Amino acid sequence: MAYFRPEIEAMTGYVPGEQPAEAEVVKLNTNENPYRCSPAVARAIEDALGRGLARYPHPMAENFRRQAAEVLGIEPDWILCGNGSDDLLTIVTRALVGPGQRLRLPYPSYILYKTLAELQGARAEEVRFRPDWTLDEGFFAGGNDPRLVFLANPNSPSGTVIPPDAVLDIARRLPCPLLVDEAYVDFAEMNCLDLVAQCDKILVSRSLSKSYALAGLRFGYLVAQPHMIEQFTKVKDSYNCDTLAAAGAAAALADRAWLAENRAKILATRGRLAEAMRGLGFHVAPSQANFVWCTRGDRPVRPLYEGLKRQGVLVRYMNYPGWGDGLRISVGTDDQIDRCLKLLAEML
Amino acid sequence: MAYFRPEIEAMTGYVPGEQPAEAEVVKLNTNENPYRCSPAVARAIEDALGRGLARYPHPMAENFRRQAAEVLGIEPDWILCGNGSDDLLTIVTRALVGPGQRLRLPYPSYILYKTLAELQGARAEEVRFRPDWTLDEGFFAGGNDPRLVFLANPNSPSGTVIPPDAVLDIARRLPCPLLVDEAYVDFAEMNCLDLVAQCDKILVSRSLSKSYALAGLRFGYLVAQPHMIEQFTKVKDSYNCDTLAAAGAAAALADRAWLAENRAKILATRGRLAEAMRGLGFHVAPSQANFVWCTRGDRPVRPLYEGLKRQGVLVRYMNYPGWGDGLRISVGTDDQIDRCLKLLAEML
Numbered sequence: 001m002a003y004f005r006p007e008i009e010a011m012t013g014y015v016p017g018e019q020p021a022e023a024e025v026v027k028l029n030t031n032e033n034p035y036r037c038s039p040a041v042a043r044a045i046e047d048a049l050g051r052g053l054a055r056y057p058h059p060m061a062e063n064f065r066r067q068a069a070e071v072l073g074i075e076p077d078w079i080l081c082g083n084g085s086d087d088l089l090t091i092v093t094r095a096l097v098g099p100g101q102r103l104r105l106p107y108p109s110y111i112l113y114k115t116l117a118e119l120q121g122a123r124a125e126e127v128r129f130r131p132d133w134t135l136d137e138g139f140f141a142g143g144n145d146p147r148l149v150f151l152a153n154p155n156s157p158s159g160t161v162i163p164p165d166a167v168l169d170i171a172r173r174l175p176c177p178l179l180v181d182e183a184y185v186d187f188a189e190m191n192c193l194d195l196v197a198q199c200d201k202i203l204v205s206r207s208l209s210k211s212y213a214l215a216g217l218r219f220g221y222l223v224a225q226p227h228m229i230e231q232f233t234k235v236k237d238s239y240n241c242d243t244l245a246a247a248g249a250a251a252a253l254a255d256r257a258w259l260a261e262n263r264a265k266i267l268a269t270r271g272r273l274a275e276a277m278r279g280l281g282f283h284v285a286p287s288q289a290n291f292v293w294c295t296r297g298d299r300p301v302r303p304l305y306e307g308l309k310r311q312g313v314l315v316r317y318m319n320y321p322g323w324g325d326g327l328r329i330s331v332g333t334d335d336q337i338d339r340c341l342k343l344l345a346e347m348l
Numbered sequence: 349m350a351y352f353r354p355e356i357e358a359m360t361g362y363v364p365g366e367q368p369a370e371a372e373v374v375k376l377n378t379n380e381n382p383y384r385c386s387p388a389v390a391r392a393i394e395d396a397l398g399r400g401l402a403r404y405p406h407p408m409a410e411n412f413r414r415q416a417a418e419v420l421g422i423e424p425d426w427i428l429c430g431n432g433s434d435d436l437l438t439i440v441t442r443a444l445v446g447p448g449q450r451l452r453l454p455y456p457s458y459i460l461y462k463t464l465a466e467l468q469g470a471r472a473e474e475v476r477f478r479p480d481w482t483l484d485e486g487f488f489a490g491g492n493d494p495r496l497v498f499l500a501n502p503n504s505p506s507g508t509v510i511p512p513d514a515v516l517d518i519a520r521r522l523p524c525p526l527l528v529d530e531a532y533v534d535f536a537e538m539n540c541l542d543l544v545a546q547c548d549k550i551l552v553s554r555s556l557s558k559s560y561a562l563a564g565l566r567f568g569y570l571v572a573q574p575h576m577i578e579q580f581t582k583v584k585d586s587y588n589c590d591t592l593a594a595a596g597a598a599a600a601l602a603d604r605a606w607l608a609e610n611r612a613k614i615l616a617t618r619g620r621l622a623e624a625m626r627g628l629g630f631h632v633a634p635s636q637a638n639f640v641w642c643t644r645g646d647r648p649v650r651p652l653y654e655g656l657k658r659q660g661v662l663v664r665y666m667n668y669p670g671w672g673d674g675l676r677i678s679v680g681t682d683d684q685i686d687r688c689l690k691l692l693a694e695m696l
Contacts, residue, residue, distance in 0.1 A: 003495075003549070004444060007446075008443050019403070019406060027403070037402065045397060046394070052564070053385055053389070053564035054384060054561040054563060054564065086586060086587070095356050096352060097353070147351075215401070216590060217592070231352050234361035237432065238460070240431065240432075240566075242564060245590055245592070
């Protein structure tokens with residue numbers, strides 16, 4: 001059929017991680033938080049529900065913007081809310097990158113970036129990380145006129161970070177905006193939020209899916225200078241965030257004690273998981289996210305993923321052409337991680 | 349700044365209808381339902397909330413698809429869910445229309461269609477309705493290779509409909525898909541759902557914002573043949589519908605008695621409103637939606653909109669270049685409509 005744009009027909013489409021229907025599966029494959037969100041979230045959603053849903057939400061999710069501005073120490077007009085941070089990545093791509101133009105992304109990283117380029121008919125230019133997950137000059141060279149550069153920081157699948165001073169250096173050398181995807185930043189020791197005021201090319205996106213245990217709610221936000229937010233706003237759907245999600249997300253950000261406690265638990269388990277995986281003979285990248293990337297050269301890891309899956313533990317098997325494969329294991333509860341480690345030990 | 353695509357810089361952006369913060373305003377400007385949604389919606393949302401939000405939602409909102417398939421008498425794979433029907437209009441436009449290509453739309457109609465074309469760098473080709481809100485041959489001519497045609501049916505601002513047999517005729521003559529936007533169809537005497545099986549070019553979009561009183565929830569769906577749905581799925585964000593919205597929307601569709609009762613109330617008030625407006629000297633288009641389009645040749649109507657607004661009643665003033673202006677008044681409660689009519693009578 002000739003109805004569709006050839007770019008769309010040619011695409012295989014982004015395949016999200018498996019979402020098994022069975023509740024008893026130990027799900028360590030899509031970096032969800034193993035704990036329940038702050039109880040303040042449910043209360044805020046119930047309150048909003050009580051006020052009714054017949055009216056359209058605020059187009060900019062102003063209640064969330066005000067709350068986030070207070071928590072982040074910025075002004076509300078530096079914030080754009082999205083239906084998950086994927087919505088914001090889509091908006092930024094559509095605003096900046098035309099067909100045939102270049103979108104640069106590190107490799108291996110979040111696979112969706114390439115899909116976004118394909119959807120736009122743009123050219124994805126993958127620049128490889130060095131083996132130690134740092135970036136070389138190829139990433140910030142301006143020669144071939146990139147229109148947008150994505151940088152997941154912490155990165156997935158590695159969990160590694162590029163320090164803020166290096167990010168600022170990259171942005172200053174680039175001729176175009178640099179979107180720093182901070183989906184996992186609440187589990188890290190650093191973030192790039194302060195850089196936004198220093199350089200209007202730096203855009204920081206955040207998600208409530210991981211650190212706030214709200215993947216089911218679909219809420220993210222972008223921080224950028226107001227003149228940038230103004231342009232991006234033109235591209236979003238008029239009412240892209242629903243009333244309940246905005247209310248829940250605002251309440252989540254306000255409960256800073258919950259975040260601190262959840263983070264401490266995840267980091268403790270992550271440390272234990274990484275150490276145990278090293279003990280089992282894996283190479284484990286130094287993660288500042290809520291997952292660990294585990295590789296090994298002595299034997300294939302895909303059978304380990306398959307063996308775990310057969311026994312009810314789902315981790316993410318990733319195979320990056322030209323780079324290699326590995327297991328990306330989300331940090332679950334201690335019990336979940338113990339089960340995963342025990343099964344792996346039996347197979348090795 | 350040269351960061352943005354020139355199309356984006358040049359745009360003024362779609363401006364949604366005013367959403368005043370004051371609760372006491374009688375809001376008859378954005379076609380929201382004046383009644384509260386089915387109580388089954390709140391129960392379903394509370395149940396979903398009780399199950400937690402830490403996990404990603406089903407990528408296709410499968411629970412909603414199954415429920416909708418049952419209500420509509422089709423198979424689930426004929427349905428694509430969206431974050432409001434605007435999300436689906438965006439997805440369809442991106443899938444079908446490339447930069448410089450033509451997107452056809454009737455005029456006057458939903459203003460967003462033109463914005464979607466602009467965002468895509470496409471050429472919007474506006475084809476005028478006849479004065480009686482029917483369409484002539486220009487709308488279905490295939491000569492200049494349109495890639496997508498939008499048809500709001502019922503139309504906004506008029507509330508008028510093109511009968512299904514005429515829609516099928518249009519679709520068969522067109523070389524490209526025809527998106528029939530049925531946002532208001534639950535208030536009409538007809539719909540085009542059955543046509544989808546007869547012609548794969550026909551796509552039907554629906555919204556839960558109006559007839560289900562769920563504008564705050566952001567949920568819509570598209571009905572198309574499965575091979576079309578498959579392509580559109582590539583373009584949507586992976587998790588475009590959140591857990592709570594999908595649960596609430598499924599419950600809303602299941603409560604058919606609520607819909608019938610709500611519809612009956614809206615239609616009764618609409619009839620009274622239209623008759624009273626005619627009595628006040630307006631021309632009122634024959635509406636099958638939850639609003640009426642009121643024009644008059646003997647005096648300007650903008651001062652009437654302004655006068656109503658000053659007195660706490662917000663209706664939509666629309667001025668279509670080359671066509672004319674009018675008031676689009678959403679069907680509110682009987683009390684709200686009485687207040688609006690009384691104020692208008694005082695001004696005339």
